[in-house]
Amino acid sequence: MLPDWVNDYVGIPFVDGGRTREGCDCYGLVCLVFAEQFKVTLPRRDYWPLVSDVSYLDRSIEEVRTVFWRPVEGQAWPGCVAEFRVPGKDRTLFHCGLMVSPTHMLHVFRGCETVLEEVYGLVWTNRLMGIYRYAG
Secondary structure (H helix, E strand, O other), X not given: OOOXXXXXXXXXXXXOOOXXXXXXXXXXXXXXXXXXXXXXXXXXXXXOOOOOOHHHHHHHHHHHXXXXXXXXXXOOOOOOXXXXXXXXXOOEEEEEEXXXXXXXXXXXXXXXEOXXXXXXXXXXXXXXXXXXXXXX
């Protein structure tokens, strides 16, 4: 069963570095939902680079994950974050989605709007790197 608030976030456009309903990147969507639904302010740009800032991305992701996130053992629940590696034309990109059930995530990807999608379906299951809970 999905939380009642999930559909309120479907359709938000992708904006690199965005953190509002006018547009979000993947982590910005997580920040927006955490702020509005869980009343938690997650680390912002000073901890997390723009999606397009590839040279700094891997190290920054690892630093943020180590400080603020803990691996989930067993079943994910709403509020956990799924992390993915997505092969690109010239590089591997980072992507994340907010778990809204044990099997579904809310996420936004470059060129798309926010959608609800199956984590363990054909598109994402082989790209899944881990699921984490906020430890802040």
